[in-house]
Amino acid sequence: MFREFVIKVNEFNLELTMYSGQTSQPPWSMSDEGYSELLMVNERPALVTIKQLEGELQVKLEAPEKIPSSHVKKKIDHIFDLNFDLEDLYDFLYSHPPLRPVIDYSRGLRLFLAKDLFECVVSSIASANCSIKRWTRAIDHIKESFGRGYSFSQGRFYNFPFPQILANLGLKDPRLRSSGVGYRDKYIIETARKITRISLKKIGKLDYDSALNLLLEFPGIGPKVADCILLYGFRKLDAFPLDLWIRKIMRHIYNIKFDDRQLRDFAREEFGEYAGYIQLYLFNYARRAGIV
DNA sequence: GCCCAGGGCTATA
DNA sequence: TATAGCCATGGG
Numbered sequence: 139m140f141r142e143f144v145i146k147v148n149e150f151n152l153e154l155t156m157y158s159g160q161t162s163q164p165p166w167s168m169s170d171e172g173y174s175e176l177l178m179v180n181e182r183p184a185l186v187t188i189k190q191l192e193g194e195l196q197v198k199l200e201a202p203e204k205i206p207s208s209h210v211k212k213k214i215d216h217i218f219d220l221n222f223d224l225e226d227l228y229d230f231l232y233s234h235p236p237l238r239p240v241i242d243y244s245r246g247l248r249l250f251l252a253k254d255l256f257e258c259v260v261s262s263i264a265s266a267n268c269s270i271k272r273w274t275r276a277i278d279h280i281k282e283s284f285g286r287g288y289s290f291s292q293g294r295f296y297n298f299p300f301p302q303i304l305a306n307l308g309l310k311d312p313r314l315r316s317s318g319v320g321y322r323d324k325y326i327i328e329t330a331r332k333i334t335r336i337s338l339k340k341i342g343k344l345d346y347d348s349a350l351n352l353l354l355e356f357p358g359i360g361p362k363v364a365d366c367i368l369l370y371g372f373r374k375l376d377a378f379p380l381d382l383w384i385r386k387i388m389r390h391i392y393n394i395k396f397d398d399r400q401l402r403d404f405a406r407e408e409f410g411e412y413a414g415y416i417q418l419y420l421f422n423y424a425r426r427a428g429i430v
Numbered sequence: 431g432c433c434c435a436g437g438g439c440t441a442t443a
Numbered sequence: 444t445a446t447a448g449c450c451a452t453g454g455g
Contacts, residue, residue, distance in 0.1 A: 318452075
């Protein structure tokens with residue numbers, strides 16, 4: 139089954155969003171057709187290819203079984219957070235003078251939300267003390283090694299393996315390590331084992347603090363990784379992942395020596411429901427503008 | 431060859 | 444509670 143349709147968008151930059159380093163998943167595979175990825179829609183495999191032309195997204199869909207376009211559109215709307223009003227964010231940023239410069243630098247940048255919660259958890263663990271290039275490649279390797287493959291006209295695509303598959307690996311099994319996650323392999327395996335007993339969906343329904351405290355009990359998940367999962371996985375908009383870039387840029391913008399505790403409290407009190415998006419914009423600003 | 435990467439874990443005071 | 448050293452490994 140092949141199908142095409144269009145999604146109207148405003149204030150969206152697909153390429154910027156795709157390569158912004160959010161730990162929900164690696165960037166989708168790029169070709170002349172656009173960006174392609176395997177999505178499970180109603181538990182069924184579908185290859186989705188999207189290309190942006192100004193104010194519209196051209197979507198191509200290939201699936202062995204019949205899948206309603208409206209369901210695919212809903213998935214895409216969710217993954218790129220297309221229903222979020224960026225104008226409101228820009229108004230908020232404009233009303234806080236220290237933050238004004240970041241607006242024009244990242245216009246159209248949106249959340250890149252998880253298509254698979256477990257993939258988001260593993261990606262976030264793998265991203266710790268690791269370059270974006272390396273952890274995204276490692277996740278792609280894990281998909282090819284342990285995921286289920288589906289063939290399409292563009293080639294073969296793999297889903298992210300279910301927790302049970304990684305949970306069944308021995309702690310010293312070399313296969314996960316050789317995917318490129320390094321010493322984090324045991325964290326991933328032990329976290330996978332815990333996740334076979336706890337529902338990620340249920341964690342996502344808890345309030346911010348309860349979900350945070352639960353995630354912190356998983357091996358390999360500290361404060362920063364937990365906030366990434368809360369933001370990019372569960373769309374907790376008040377999460378504020380605090381990494382080295384955010385520390386740098388906050389010190390640069392506000393010229394105050396905050397420790398991590400104070401920075402988190404400051405962000406959540408000052409930014410509220412915009413904290414997550416502001417973190418996204420600050421990260422992009424710091425990383426690309428070469429702020430010291 | 432050295433240093434760093436969207437940090438977390440562990441031991442020590 | 445706070446800080447120090449360690450961790451795999453590819454890229455600059």
